[in-house]
Structures are given as structure tokens and as C-alpha cells.
Amino acid sequence: MEENQTKLSDRFSLKKFIEFAVIIVITAIIWNLPQDSFGIAGLTVIQQRVIAIFVFATLSWLTEAIPSWATSIAIITIMCLTISNNSLSMFKGGGAAISANGTELEFTKGLKFTSGIIGENKIIIDEKGQQLTLRGNDVAFRIDSLHKGEVIATTYVPDNEDKAFLTLTNANVKEGSRSDSLAVINAVVTKDAEVTFLNKGGLINLKKIQIKDGDKVVRQWDFTKVSDRDLNSLQKDAAIWSAASDKSGVYTNRATLKGADFGAELKSSDIMATFANPIIILFLGGFILAIAATKSGLDVLLAKNLIKPFGKKSENVLLGFLLITGAFSMFVSNTATAAMMLTFLTPVFAALPASGKGRVALTLSIPVAANIGGMATPIGTPPNAIALQALNGPELHMGIGFGQWMSFMFPLVIVLLLISWFLLKKFYPFSQKTIELTIEGDVHRGWRMWVVCITFAVTIIMWLLDKVTGVDANTVALIPIAIFAVTGVITAKDLQQINWSVIWMVAGGFALGLGMNGSGLANAAIASIPFGSWSPIVIMIVSGLICYFLSNFISNTATAALLVPILAVVCNGMGASLDPVGGTSTILLGIALSASAAMCLPISTPPNAIAYSTGLVDQKSMLKMGIIVGMITMVLGYVVLYMVGKMHILG
Structure with missing residues (x-):
């Protein structure tokens, strides 16, 4: 029986409690270390506190002693109480003799x-x-x-x-x-x-x-x-x-x-504003579109019509599911997409031979496509948003638009999906050559369905043409929110379906970046550490591999939230010395790409976990496919990012 979520739980994990206590002790030690211990010239009290908060975030996200979204809330709260203009009196500076x-x-x-x-x-x-x-x-x-x-x-x-x-x-x-x-x-x-x-x-x-x-x-x-x-x-x-x-x-x-x-001190209003960052609004627009598509049945309608051209041949149906799942994941949560597409496949699994490998191929196609498809747009996955914020922020101000992002990421995603199709066919061939596929689901027939369809189309077109219209993607995201609210497509109850934990996770990453830059820690680190002498190739490879490794075991959003602020400082310090690898965009966009490429284990991503829960794919098969597709994604992705940087597509 499921536990009533409206009542308090008496659950207690001694292991989590001990882990959290250790994290607090380590944070307190770093908070109170002598300033010369850090090797950063002119380090201030506020900057040292930012370092301690960053360590707290790192350890909390790695161990998950508390939920990842709770860590982000704690970050923002601690920053407001200890390093802001509204901090507690015990944390404020004193006067000076003169x-x-x-x-x-x-x-x-x-x-x-x-x-x-x-x-x-x-x-x-x-x-x-x-x-x-x-x-x-x-x-x-x-x-x-x-x-x-x-x-x-x-x-x-x-x-x-x-x-x-x-x-x-x-x-x-x-x-x-x-x-x-x-x-x-x-x-x-x-x-x-x-x-x-x-x-x-x-x-x-x-x-x-x-x-x-x-x-x-x-x-x-x-x-x-x-x-x-x-x-x-x-x-x-x-x-x-x-x-x-x-x-x-x-x-x-x-x-x-x-x-x-x-x-x-930082302004507390600026710290709190990380939860209302324009990129957050962009994400909210994506969530609202997804809710409206599901509520109206637009997702079912699209799936029915998009799968028809692929016919009944098993291998072609597999390709169809890869491409449709990838396309949905560009604009809809990859978790929701995976759950929806696996539901559509349920009758297919019943028709396929139990001893054949076709079931494994179809089951694996969903998480693979969901993870890859999210790379195509800034709203496809939270690490994209975190990287975009750093690139478009006041320190780097590259001004990357929605359409610019898709101009090079979308072709890469299509190529990766086709490669995945080839690999799935090779590793898990179908014993049954044809598949009878029927996608069931309710489709709304009233006038609000037209509102959803037209708004969906207008929003995507304006996202793609943001540089032409002069309206940035964040502002465009308000259009579906406003229209669906006014027309009754979305109600107050529907807002409960928004994944607020993801929103808090992203906001926590933004808060860490604000702490590093707003306190001057980023510039102090640049002045104290000779980033310019570092090898750009080593930075690119090491940062990508670290992100890939961590994202296989912890939230890819948490991984990006930890690595992007650090690498933004490193990239700023290295300046033109990053040109041999395509510039700053290669490093920071590489983090978003590496996070999406991490799909080796059931715990690596929610789509993996959903696919594994069907019982149709074992961990060994997921590991095999995840490593091969992940490595191909990393190699091809960095080649594309290098070319984009060299061609100055992003300015």
C-alpha cells in the first residue's frame, strides 16, 4: 500500500543522517580555515564562505544525503542568511579603525x-x-x-x-x-x-x-x-x-x-531571483507545453501520425520509435516522453516472441532516444539550461539563441539516433519481421485542441526564429503559459504536475554561479591561478570525462550545476588560449553534452530507470548499449562543438 503523501513520514535513515552530519562538519571546517590555506591572494571572508557552500553542495549532491532539490533550496537559504545584505547579524562584517x-x-x-x-x-x-x-x-x-x-x-x-x-x-x-x-x-x-x-x-x-x-x-x-x-x-x-x-x-x-x-555582500534579492531567472521561465514554458500536449491528446495524435510512414517492418518501426522519442524529448521532459512511449509499446511487446531480442531493442530505443533527443534544444534537459545561462551570462555574454543552439545540435542528434538504430539492429536483431502497431489514447476534439495545436506551433517557430523576430526564447516561453491560462487549457490543478524539483535544482546551480561571480571569487581565482598556462585539450577531455562519469551515478543536473560555474571561471581565465579547441563554448556546451551521454546504468537517468522497470532489459544490455552510444556521442559531439567554435557560429 502506498504511503499517504499528505501526512508526515516517520522514516529515518541512520546512514543518511551520518552522511549529512559529516558534510556539515567538513563545511564548517572549510568555513573557518585560515584564509591563506586556499592559496588565493586577497581571499575575503565572503569568498571563503562561498567556497564552503560550494563544498556543501558538492558533497550533498554526490552522496544524496538529502534530496538533490533540497540541496539547492539549502544553498539559496544559506547564501541569503550568511553572505547577503540581509544576512544574520552574526555573519555581518564589523567597523574599522581609521x-x-x-x-x-x-x-x-x-x-x-x-x-x-x-x-x-x-x-x-x-x-x-x-x-x-x-x-x-x-x-x-x-x-x-x-x-x-x-x-x-x-x-x-x-x-x-x-x-x-x-x-x-x-x-x-x-x-x-x-x-x-x-x-x-x-x-x-x-x-x-x-x-x-x-x-x-x-x-x-x-x-x-x-x-x-x-x-x-x-x-x-x-x-x-x-x-x-x-x-x-x-x-x-x-x-x-x-x-x-x-x-x-x-x-x-x-x-x-x-x-x-x-x-x-550579495543582494538577497539577487540570490532569490535565481529562482526567477529567465532560463527558469524558459523551462516553465516547456513544462506547460508538455502538460497541454498530454491533456489535449496532442502527443497521442502526433505519435499516431508520425509512426505511420515507417510501416510495419520491425526494423523500420524501431527507427520510428527512436526518431519520435527523440523529437518529443526536444520539447517535453525526457522522463515523461519515455513513460509515454513505453506505454505505446506495451501491446507490441505482447505480440513479439518472448525469446526474441526485438523486445530488448525496442525497450532500449526509448531511453537512448530520450537521452539523446534532449541535447537538441536548450529546454531538452536541465544541463542545457545551466550551460546556456553561463554562456549568456554577464561574464561571457555570448548571446546564444534557441535557433542557434538547434542549428548544430539538431543535426548531431539525428546522426546519433541513426547510429543508435544501426547498433540496436546489430546487437538485438528481430526474429519477427513485421509488427502490427496500434497506438491508443484519447484525443480532445473541441476548440481548445486548436488552441493547443496553434500555440504549440507558434511557440516552436518563434523559438527557432528568435534571432529574426528579436524576441528571445525566454520571453517566447511566456506565450504558451499566458494563452493556456487565459483559455482554460491549463488550470491551477495542472500546475501541480510541473516538476518543481528540477526547477529548484537548476536554480541552485544558478545560485552557485552567482555566489562565485558576485562575491568576486571567480576573478580572485583567475588572478591567483595561472589558467592561461593550462592545456586547453586537457581541460576539454578531463572536464568531459568527469562530467560523463559523475552523471552516470548522480543527477546530471547536479553534475552540471557543480562543473559549469567552475569551468566558466577557468574558461574566463584562459581566454584566447582556448581557441585551439574551439573556444569557451566547446568546454561549457561539452558539459551539457557529456551529461546527456551518460546512460550506462538504470540509475543514470530517469528514462533508463523506467525502461529497466519493465523487466524487458537487463543491466548488462543497458550497460553495453550505454557505453557504446555514450562514447560515440562524446566523440562526435566534441567534433561538432569544435567546428562550431572554429567557425564562430556562436560569435
């Missing part, structure tokens, strides 16, 4: 100094120049609670190459002057709001900042005579300094910052 003119510098209430660290972007006290230094492309000296009409006069030393300059938000530049050694900006506050000084390039040494109301100097900060004591302390700690408030409401420097640079 003085000007040899005395304590009081920060008027509302004044904040923020780091905005990205790699080497820091606000520090420069020991040699003895002034406040802004270094990098995204650092800010922020002043809150300014009043409209006040003037901010900023005196600074630009870098020697004349690349550094200050820009201000919520302020208009009134006048300024510049000599060989000094530059002055006078800007008028445009409204009651914070004003941020941004350094858009190079290195700036701030000398003085004055807030003026008419001719009266309301506030002033002079950074030209910082005491040696404070300089030594700050230089030793590489301290980013932040104002700390006492009971009088005045910001002072009384609390000295201890330890290493704390680093820039």
Missing part, C-alpha cells in the same frame, strides 16, 4: 564606505600615498542623506595613464579643474538621496571630500595625513572599512576591523 590628521575621524551619521569588491576592486588606505584609494571598475564611496542643492567637492589624484575618473550618481557636475597631479570635481546634488562616487577605470587616490551648502563647508574628509599606526593595521588586514554606529548616532572609528578583508 584616522585623519593623526586623530580619530568621525563619520557623520548616514555616511557609509562600501567596498563593492569584484576581484581587486577595493577601497583601501594606500600605505605609500597615504590617502584613500579606489582601485578597480566597480568600487564606490557612498554618502547617504544628502540634500538637494548641496555641492560635493572631490579632490583626487588620477592614475598616470589618465584612465581613472570619478562619476557621480544623483548629482550633476557643476564645474571642475585638473592639473598634472590633481583633479577636482564639483557636483550639485539633484535630489535628497545617496550619492555614489564610482571609479570607472584605473586607480584613484582621494585627497579630500567636502560637502558645501553655498559657501559653507558642512562636512569635510581629509585623507592626506593618515597615521602610521592606522596604516600598518589596515595594510596588514587588507581592510575594507565600513562605518559603525554608536549610541550617540555618530559614526566613529572606535571598532577596529580584525582579520581579513570581509568582502562585498
